Amino acid sequence: MAEASVRTKGLCKRFGEIVAVDGLDLRVEAGEIFGLVGSDGAGKTTTLRLLTGLMAPDSGEIMVAGVDVRAYPEDARRRLGYLPQTFALHGDLSIAENIRYFADLFCQDLGEVAERRDELLDATGLAEFTERRAQDLSGGMKQKAALICALIHRPTVLLLDEPTRGVDPVSRRDLWQIVYELPAEGVTVIVATPDADEAERCSRIGVIAGGAIVDAGTPEELVARHTARLIEVATEPTRQARRLVHDMPGVRAVSALGGHLRVSLEDDGPSADEISSALADEGLRVEGVREVEPRLEDALLALEVERDAA
Amino acid sequence: MSRPDTLRRTLAVARAEWIHNWRDPRSLAIIIALPIMLLLLYGYAINFELRELTFAVQDWDRSEQSADLIDTLARSDYFTFHSLVETGEQIERLIEGGEVRFAIVIMPGFGEQIAAGKTGRVQVLLDGADSTTAGIAQGYLEGVMRAHSARLMKRWAKSRGIPASAAQPPIQPEPRVLYNPELKTASFIVPGLIAVIMTMLAALLTSGCIVREREAGSFEGLASSPIAPVEIIIGKLLPYAGIAVFDVMLCIATGGLIFHIWPSGDRAALLVVSLVYLIASLSIGLTISSVARSHQVATLIAFLTTMLPTMLLTGFVFPVRSMPKLLQYISQMIPATHFLVVIRAIYLKGTGVGPYIREVTALALISLVFVVVAAKAFRKSLE
Helix, strand or coil: CCCCCEEEEEEEECCEEEEEEEEEEEECCCCCEEEEEEECCCHHHHHHHHCCCCCCCCCEEEEEEECCCCCCCCHHHEEEEEEECCCCCCHHHHHHHHHHHHHHHHCCCCCHHHHHHHHHHHHHHHHHCCCEEECCCCCHHHHHHHHHHHHCCCEEEEEECCCCCCHHHHHHHHHHHHHHHHHHHHCCCEECCCHEEEEEECEEEEEEEEEEEEEEEEEHHHHHHHHHHHHHHEEEHHHHHHHHCCCCCEEEEEECCCCEEEEEEEECCCCHHHHHHHHHHHCCCCEEEEECCCCHHHHHHHHHHHHHCC | CCCCHHHHHHHHHHHHHHHHHHHHHHHHHHHHHHHHHHHHHHHHHHHHHHHCCEEEEECCCCCCHHHHHHHHHHHHHCCEEEECCCHHHHHHHHHHHCCCCEEECCCCCCCHHHHHCCEEEEEEEECCHHHHHHHHHHHHHHHHHHHHHHHHHHHHHHHHCCCCCCCCCCEEEEEEEECCCCCCCCHHHHHHHHHHHHHHHHHHHHCCCCCCHHHCHHHHHHHHHCCHHHHHHHHHHHHHHHHHHHHHHHHHHHHHHHHHHCCCHHHHHHHHHHHHHHHHHHHHHHHHHHHHHHHHHHHHHHHHHHHHHHHHHHCCCCCHHHCCCCCCCCCCCCHHHHHHHHHHHHHHHHHCCCCHHHHHHHHHHHHHHHHHHHHHHHCCCCC
């Protein structure tokens, strides 16, 4: 397909003085699982709301599944599935009633819906809870029920806003299991998340900061682009050690992680031994130093440091 | 936008709203308990107020018989004696100032007439501006005077040795109403109260239903579906239209069982007109719910925008005809003005809606306007 599934150009949205989305260009191809990754306040939720037409942009173009959202929001919504950050089901309706509600809102054939519903209920393990009211479900079950409702009309584009926030690991796995199967059905998925672990599951990532995409690529590309070498140091006390290492030349970023320091280095930065002895010189106890494979989290952190420096 | 799809989306919203109302204890309390409570509260408040009605007396006769009558009235539970006055101007001043609720004027020769077995004349002056109180006062007054009269009659007949049935009633009160010549009677209260309570309740019912969804988050799910605003508005109206008519029946039953006032006219027609009427209030509630920032604010605005104008500008308390011209025009735009005419006629005159086609048409038009306003005010956006 030549036409991208989701495309925005120069998208802007401000709330009074605050610029939430600032010239955002996005291009997501059909069948991708695209991660919109950024910290809180980066503009993720606003971007998704602009894509659904729930908010009107101040300027810019939005095309979703070949439909101009600004001109034909209802046509776009027929092709969109949206899982908002806040729980969007009716709390005092049962799961079955909520599914029926969304099937009606999207005017789906009830026979097809029944088939689709059973399939999704099985995949989420919610089959035996269909009569339970949505407000009485656990956090993970709520999200799974909401995902079923967002998928009941077989959207071509699915927008997920922090889908696994506050969700237990088992439900998280269930949710992703369903999401992984969507590209095979021709569905494009956009996942907004602040979480690097979640972002790593995506086929491609756009890093959003200050309302704009600052970099995009596969998780591997981003790691390669923004981290060179990574060293893990087991040391005590970490706070003092962190400050010390941070000030060494050739060090890009340091993060503390439970008794460990993860040190992101330039290619010509200090070696593991040099760091170790620098710490020992200051009288800090060093229990171990090793080179590790950098992960997406390190890349995102480095990217943030680069931006702060700029 | 095909028709079956429109219907399906509308009914989806209606069904969800319907289920919500019967499962949410708070909604259920508003639907069932509130109308009954309000009717009892206001009904009794008005009755309580009528315990100690103060009155003044102008006694032209100054006889033993007139003193006896004044004494009987003063000792009754309903009345409190205020003062003896000399002139008509004094009476007017006391009534206008609200110091007394009514005055009685005992005509010259009252005592002689009674002693002679004839009828003595007593004039009763009532404050018609407060028509409900005046109506009730008149009712009490007639009762007390009739009892007093019967006692005198028996005494007189006994002294002459003739049967009491042959005697003339000795006291004939002649009521005259000041400020509001067509005095409205006590049964005026209940239909008026039903109109006021239902106006407020209808707006209250719908005032929460959109802002609540915004607060809960389900609005985002609804708004990101391809439903049209007018489908949402009609879908929200449908269940509440049913609930509102149910509440009217609840009010009618409460008024009948507790205050013994039933509509004497066409009850089915009354329900139909109520429905037409309440769609306006329900739409006002929806409009408020579309624009309000929070559920609490919506409730407050719904209460203020319906309760106050309905109480003050529609003839519920003050007759429309005695208002300044500008307010009279405004009152024509308030649906309750027209509804009060119809519901009072059905309650008191025992008619159907036939003679009130003008009012019913006005109600239908006003309701239509408010539905359109609600649909226009609604935004499928999160801003």
